[in-house]
């Protein structure tokens with residue numbers, strides 16, 4: 299492992315960041331310690347340790363799937379690999395984790411795809427275009443087809459390998475006032491996760507979007523640093539965001555998905571038999587995640603309704619049309635950000651009739 303980690307640090311080009319120096323120091327110490335350990339007689343038996351960091355709780359679909367991956371990976375490799383899962387931003391927050399992956403301080407992440415611009419792959423933000431996916435089936439078809447494959451390929455040029463896409467359903471939007479039409483967002487500070495397409499969309503509605511780490515969202519809503527948010531129902535319940543928001547509108551305007559990623563050099567450097575078993579475990583964990591996310595989100599929304607403390611507004615078809623029409627101009631203005639070709643490709647896939 300020590301060899302892998304040092305190798306990764308040497309080969310990677312990373313945009314500057316405030317946590318870089320701390321990471322490098324931590325990594326240097328980790329490498330030294332690992333070197334001592336590996337020199338000992340137990341070196342041959344030492345398991346390969348893979349750190350998997352993410353920002354949701356163990357109870358969210360991604361959290362459950364990460365634990366499923368751990369269970370399967372350790373079973374299939376007969377303990378030759380140990381997966382350490384760090385949930386709920388306990389190891390890294392949003393802004394730090396991509397740097398950490400590139401430095402080799404962590405081996406697997408599963409960020410929301412709207413957070414990939416700092417890696418130099420802002421094309422992922424095409425997935426944040428409002429109402430791109432009319433339903434879950436269209437999302438599934440697109441992400442498992444050419445759109446998802448093309449995006450994954452772009453990661454490779456950054457030294458990152460995509461291991462799978464994990465679903466987490468569609469966004470609702472919330473505030474402490476009813477959001478019945480776009481103008482209700484006027485002047486509201488709405489937390490977003492990082493995507494400039496989200497930023498442009500909310501600005502067009504007259505809102506004031508604020509990028510903020512997921513781990514800081516509850517506090518920010520509670521203290522009024524931001525007025526509202528958009529996320530999936532499971533992310534509301536598992537972070538208790540609904541407890542600090544009086545109104546939710548089930549707008550379902552943007553789909554949330556994660557790209558599970560690893561450092562390419564690390565993954566390619568694993569013994570082939572180990573990598574094969576890890577790929578198998580990941581494929582099964584991906585199926586698992588994608589089989590629970592829709593139901594988990596439906597249950598989470600029902601649980602919020604049942605509290606009676608947050609009013610949930612389900613827009614009528616006429617109201618939905620007003621939201622759609624208001625957000626439509628983003629498809630043009632986002633061309634300068636993610637490219638007309640990318641948008642046309644996404645529309646081709648998502649507007650095509652299903653073949654089965």
Ligand code: SIN
Pocket residue numbers: 353354408409410466490491511512529533
């Ligand atoms: C996540 O589900 O990983 C967090 C998404 C967010 O930052 O909004």
